[in-house]
Amino acid sequence: MGELRAAGYRPRSVKSEIGENLLATLRAGRDPWPGIVGFSRTVLPQLERALLAGHDVVLLGERGQGKTRLLRTLVGLLDEWTPVIEGAELAEHPLDPITPASRRRAAELGDDLPVTWLHRDVRYTEKLATPDTSVGDLIGDVDPVKVAEGRSLGDPETIHYGLVPRAHRGIVAVNELPDLAERIQVALLNVMEERDIQIRGYTLRLPLDVLLVATANPEDYTNRGRIITPLKDRFGAEVRTHYPLDVTAEVEVVKQKAHLVAEVGEELLSVLARFVRHLRSSTVVDQHSGVSARFAVAAAETVAAAALRRSALTGEHPAVARPVDLETVPGVLRGKLEFEPGEEGRETEHLTHLLRRSVAEAAAELFAGLDLRPLADAVADGHLVPTGERVTAAQLLEALPELPVLHEVAQRVGVSSDGPTPRLAAAVELALESLYLSRRLAKDVDGVNTVYGP
Numbered sequence: 001m002g003e004l005r006a007a008g009y010r011p012r013s014v015k016s017e018i019g020e021n022l023l024a025t026l027r028a029g030r031d032p033w034p035g036i037v038g039f040s041r042t043v044l045p046q047l048e049r050a051l052l053a054g055h056d057v058v059l060l061g062e063r064g065q066g067k068t069r070l071l072r073t074l075v076g077l078l079d080e081w082t083p084v085i086e087g088a089e090l091a092e093h094p095l096d097p098i099t100p101a102s103r104r105r106a107a108e109l110g111d112d113l114p115v116t117w118l119h120r121d122v123r124y125t126e127k128l129a130t131p132d133t134s135v136g137d138l139i140g141d142v143d144p145v146k147v148a149e150g151r152s153l154g155d156p157e158t159i160h161y162g163l164v165p166r167a168h169r170g171i172v173a174v175n176e177l178p179d180l181a182e183r184i185q186v187a188l189l190n191v192m193e194e195r196d197i198q199i200r201g202y203t204l205r206l207p208l209d210v211l212l213v214a215t216a217n218p219e220d221y222t223n224r225g226r227i228i229t230p231l232k233d234r235f236g237a238e239v240r241t242h243y244p245l246d247v248t249a250e251v252e253v254v255k256q257k258a259h260l261v262a263e264v265g266e267e268l269l270s271v272l273a274r275f276v277r278h279l280r281s282s283t284v285v286d287q288h289s290g291v292s293a294r295f296a297v298a299a300a301e302t303v304a305a306a307a308l309r310r311s312a313l314t315g316e317h318p319a320v321a322r323p324v325d326l327e328t329v330p331g332v333l334r335g336k337l338e339f340e341p342g343e344e345g346r347e348t349e350h351l352t353h354l355l356r357r358s359v360a361e362a363a364a365e366l367f368a369g370l371d372l373r374p375l376a377d378a379v380a381d382g383h384l385v386p387t388g389e390r391v392t393a394a395q396l397l398e399a400l401p402e403l404p405v406l407h408e409v410a411q412r413v414g415v416s417s418d419g420p421t422p423r424l425a426a427a428v429e430l431a432l433e434s435l436y437l438s439r440r441l442a443k444d445v446d447g448v449n450t451v452y453g454p
Contacts, residue, residue, distance in 0.1 A: 001110070001111055015054040043241050061240060067241055078120035081119060091168050099206065129176045133181070139162045275354060279354060285338070292336070294336075295337070302332050316394075319422070320393070337351075374405045397428065
């Protein structure tokens with residue numbers, strides 16, 4: 001501790017630390033929120049103002065809006081390393097001990113008090129607020145083992161500290177705060193305002209230094225539970241989150257989160273992004289439940305898996321998703337949605353309609369200004385084009401004559417005319433599907449095979 005003091009090191013609160021590091025990051029032109037997409041003009045400015053003001057924050061939004069991911073990026077605003085008292089139960093600053101045991105050690109050892117360094121990743125604590133969470137879990141309780149060792153029952157050193165005190169000089173994130181029983185929420189009141197804790201009958205005052213952040217869904221205030229009024233009052237800021245505001249942001253979220261076992265082109269990701277956006281505005285889907293961004297991620301992974309399975313059946317390589325693989329999405333993922341009453345039995349029908357609408361919109365934007373009539377005429381002249389899970393890309397392309405428009409179609413999706421056959425086939429099939437959806441071609445589905453015809 002003596003060397004630390006001689007080096008000019010001075011303790012500062014965790015909120016000051018985060019605020020100063022945030023300002024330094026902004027002034028340097030760096031992004032304080034790496035990996036966060038779609039919030040740059042809405043959520044992030046509000047959150048930054050709250051942090052600079054030193055407020056505890058609750059993020060309020062529907063499921064799957066990236067609330068937890070956003071909270072976890074707060075770790076990057078902490079100092080990479082911070083000094084703590086070696087061997088202390090809590091992460092106490094050597095120049096500012098708060099527990100009776102550490103204060104006694106500091107008085108006995110003076111400048112020889114040993115110091116170790118804590119990485120910022122360890123200073124972030126996350127708790128899912130389940131109904132069975134107890135005050136002992138969050139704040140602490142009497143440790144019977146310490147009492148059995150001979151200590152007096154009134155001795156503060158018999159306390160086993162809970163999650164919040166152990167996050168001293170760090171960040172405490174409580175997910176789904178309204179799910180926490182109201183009597184447990186009361187235990188947080190002192191932590192947030194007086195910055196101390198109360199455990200049973202102990203007269204214990206710990207000047208805790210924590211940033212408390214939480215997440216909640218709007219419907220939780222009335223359905224599963226609520227944040228009690230005194231606790232809401234103690235949060236300095238309530239920041240509303242939202243789903244991505246445009247298709248580009250939705251696609252970026254899918255790219256960031258999805259684990260794709262096969263190649264899924266940008267054009268198909270755009271279809272899925274539009275599909276999710278249509279679901280969020282659909283009158284047959286329960287919008288109080290919301291349509292999570294995880295739906296788009298799961299849809300992309302399902303399409304990739306369908307492409308991988310198709311490649312295994314046909315021996316084609318590499319595995320590249322085609323529009324035919326989109327048909328696997330409604331049947332697999334309809335269980336992730338809540339539908340309005342009265343729509344039972346029609347879920348797949350609604351999903352298929354919205355998916356086709358999304359394909360039509362994505363294709364119309366992608367092929368805008370491109371005359372696809374030569375392709376439609378070639379099919380009308382008897383060049384029937386097969387597709388399906390057992391149809392290879394080569395078989396699909398061989399069904400068509402050499403047409404200049406096919407090279408233009410490939411270029412629109414970023415594939416050269418001499419590119420891999422599976423990628424070319426994916427582009428051509430999207431053009432065929434757009435012609436079908438605009439009623440310029442027919443599509444005959446017979447079991448596992450599909451044929452585009454006049």
